[in-house]
Amino acid sequence: MSLVVGHYGLSVSTIEEIGEADGWRCWLCDEPVDPTMSVNDPRGASIDARSTRKKAKKKARSLPERLAHRDCNTGKGNTEAVVQWPEHLFVVDPAVIIQSAERLATKGGREAMARCPTSEDANLAGAWLVDRVSRLEPGVQFAFRVEPAGGQFLLVLSA
Numbered sequence: 001m002s003l004v005v006g007h008y009g010l011s012v013s014t015i016e017e018i019g020e021a022d023g024w025r026c027w028l029c030d031e032p033v034d035p036t037m038s039v040n041d042p043r044g045a046s047i048d049a050r051s052t053r054k055k056a057k058k059k060a061r062s063l064p065e066r067l068a069h070r071d072c073n074t075g076k077g078n079t080e081a082v083v084q085w086p087e088h089l090f091v092v093d094p095a096v097i098i099q100s101a102e103r104l105a106t107k108g109g110r111e112a113m114a115r116c117p118t119s120e121d122a123n124l125a126g127a128w129l130v131d132r133v134s135r136l137e138p139g140v141q142f143a144f145r146v147e148p149a150g151g152q153f154l155l156v157l158s159a
């Protein structure tokens with residue numbers, strides 16, 4: 001997957017439309033974006049064009065452009081965008097969130113996302129994850145299950 005990054009010379013109305021659609025929240029770091037901040041500021045608004053080769057062929061997917069902070073957007077360069085698992089969650093072998101969410105949004109089904117030491121950890125991580133991926137892939141209904149697995153608990157995401 002390659003992301004096309006950095007659209008310059010965007011009109012203010014485009015940023016406003018995409019900002020409204022994303023609730024003025026950065027899709028990469030999940031922090032608020034201040035709509036009044038200059039687009040030249042590192043914490044200002046920028047647009048991340050999420051076009052992948054696969055999606056270019058598959059035009060049906062909506063919302064290809066997402067709101068991001070300028071430094072989150074340009075900071076990732078040509079590498080794949082990464083959504084971090086928060087540090088307060090106890091997860092082992094966590095899956096790559098964006099890729100898993102995209103596969104589930106495209107094909108449905110279920111994916112093992114992480115292992116957790118306790119069912120409580122797995123439930124906390126699952127609640128966080130469902131909320132997070134619901135904003136990554138608006139319009140997709142996600143759910144999670146916790147399954148005991150060899151003394152640990154497997155967090156399974158489905159769509």
Ligand SMILES: [Zn+2]
Binds near residue numbers: 027028
């Ligand atoms: Zn950000």
